[in-house]
Amino acid sequence: MTGRPGITAIAYALPACSRSVRELGAAGQLQTDPEVLENFGFGRVHIAVAESPYELAYRAAARLLEEQAVDAASIDLVIYSGPPGTLSLTPAAQPWNGAALSSTARFQYPGTLLQFELGLLNASVLGIDQLACSTLFGALRVARSLCVTEGIERVLCVNAEFFPAAAGREAVFNCTSDAACAVLVERVALRNCIAASVHVTKGYYWDGDALKNEIVASYFPTSKHVIERVIAAAGWNAADVDWIIPHNVSLRSWELLLSLLALPNTRLWTDNIARYGHSLAGDNFINLRDALDGGAVRPGQKLILFSYGYGAHWTALAVEA
C-alpha cells in the first residue's frame, strides 16, 4: 500500500488547576506587566499541582488510544519527551529528589513506564530531549523517518512539559501552561499527511538567557526562512496555505511574522492562546486537534505548523489535513 505518513490522532491532557494572567501577576509569577501580556493575547494558563508530568502524559496517551480505539499492541514505537527520569514522576508541587541521580533510580524512565501501563507490548521506546518547545516536532521527525526507513506502522509520540508549581509562568514574554500531548503517527495516513518538515538549529543561541536580545532579533528572520522553506519543500505557494497552526506565543509576535510572510492574520488559528497560553511543546498539536474538532480545519486544507524551541531550534511541518 502506498501513501504518506501522517498524524492520525491527537489527544491532550491539562492539569485541573488554572490561573488568570492577573492572578499570576499578583502571585509574583510573571516578569512582565499582566496588562501587557493580556495585550499579547494571553488570558489563562493551566498549572500542575497534584499532577506529575508523567500522569499528564499517561492521561493524554490513554485518551488517544481510547478515543481512536487503537489496539495497544499495534503500537510499534513510543517516542517520549519531557522532564527526565524521576523528575517526570514527581507531582509538580513536591520538591524533586535530586539524589535519585546518584543511584539506579535515575533509570526509572517515564517512557518505559508508559509502555508498561498502557500495555504497549510490541512497542520499543525512544526518548527525545533538548528541543524545548520544538520537542514534539523532533519526535514526529523521527517517527516519520522510521516509518519510511524501517517500515514501522504506528508510532505514539508523547510529550509532557511542566514547570514546578511555584515557578515563574513566563518565558520571553509568553505565559506558560503545563500540558501533555500524544500524537499518533502512522506510516500510511488518510488525513493530516506530512508533506514536508524543516528543522533548523542555531547553536550560537544555546544560552538563551545570556543572548535573549539576539534571540528575539534572530527569531523573526529565521522563522520566516523556515516557514518559507517548508512551504517550498511541500511544493506549495504561500497563498496555498489555509491555516497556520501556531505555537501559542504572543499574538503580537505572530502578527509580525505573518506580516513578514505576507499572510493575513485571519489564517492564524488563535483560539487557544487566550485560554491555554503556551504549553511549550504541545501547542501546535493541541491546537490542531481543537481546530479539527471545531471544524475550522477541513479535510484537504493545507496547514503549516511552526514552533520555536528555546535553545535554539526553529521547526515547521507542512500538513495536508
Place this chain on the structure above:
Amino acid sequence: MSVPHEVVFFTGATGLVGGDVLRRMLAADPALRAVVLVRDAGRWEQVSTRLALPAGRVGAVVGDVTRPGLGLSADTRVPLAREITAVVHAAADVVFSHPLAVARAVNVAGVRHVLDVAAGWPRLRRFAHVSTAFVAGRRVGRILEGEERGDAGWVNAYEQSKHEAEWLVRASGRDWVIFRPSTIVCDSAAGGVTQYNAVHLGLRLLHDSLAPMLPAAATSAIDVVPRDYVAAAIAVLALRQDLAGRTLQLCAGSGALPVDELLDVTWRAWSRRPEWRRRGIPRPVLTDIATYHRFELAVEETGDSKLRQAVRALSYFAPQLALPKAFDTRAADAALGGPAPAVRTYWARMLEHLVSVGWCEAVKGVAA
C-alpha cells in the same frame, strides 16, 4: 591686472570633511589663505597638525556659529571684513536623534549668523554651503539637483534643519553654491572610517544580530559616498564662478547599491570570519514600514533594554530606507568630469575596516 588672492573663511574645519576640503584647497592654490572659525583653539591645533597644513596660510578665530555675530569680537571682525573673499560653511549638527530645536540652533541659526556677519564683508564673492542630499526628506523617486521642495516632510530633525538652511542661503542675495553630499561612510582607498554615523551603527546592529528587519524593498538603493570624494569635490568646485546659484548632489547616484545586493556583500564579507559565520546570524528581513513600526512597538512594550536601545537608535534613520530615492547627479558629474565611486567598489573594504578595528566606542555604545 592680477587676480586677487582668495581668502576663504571656513566653518566646520574640524569636522568630517571641512578640514580635508581646506587642505585640498590650500594644496591646489598656493596663493590661497584661509581663516577658520573654531570653538576650541586647542582642538584646532591638533587638527591642523594632523592635516599638516602649510604654516602661515591659515589663521584661526575662536567663535561659535550658534551665537549672533559668531561670537566674534569687533577686533576680530574688522580684519575679516577687509580680507575674506569666500565662505565655505561646513559646520553642522549631524546627530539624527537631536530634537529640532537643537538641530536648528546649529544648522539654521548657524547659517543665519554666518550670513549676517558675511553681509559686512565687501570683498565676498562666494558663499559655499555644505548641505545634505537628505534634505529631500520623505520624498521618493528621482531627486533632482535643482529641486528645493520640502512638502513631503522629513525623517529626522537633521534633514529638516538642513532643508531650512538651504532656503536661507538661497534667499541671502549672495553668490552661492550648495553641495548636497550623500551619507559619508569611509575613505574610498582603504575603507577607513573617520567619523562614525548612523550607517555604521546600523551595520553594527546587523553584525550583532540586533536588527532583525529593515523597512526597505530589495531594490531600494543605499546611497552613500566616500569622504575623500566629497572633500575633493567641494575643494574643486567651491570657488568656481560658473556654478553660481547651482545645487550639486554629491551622491553615488547610479552607483548606489540595492539593499539586497548590499546585504549580500555584507554577509559575504563578514562570513569570511569563521567566528562570525558560526553564529549563523540571519540576514534581516526586508519589510514594509507598517510592519517595521509594529516591530518597534512590540520591542517598546516588552521593555527589553538592549534591544529597545538598538531599535530606538535605528528609528532615526531606518525609515529613510523605506523611502526609495535615486539621486540625480548630472550637474555634479559634469562639473567634476565623472561620477562618485560606485558603492560596490569600496563597501567591502569599509566592512573589513570596521571589524578589524573592533568597531569604535561610539558605535559599540549603542550596540553593546
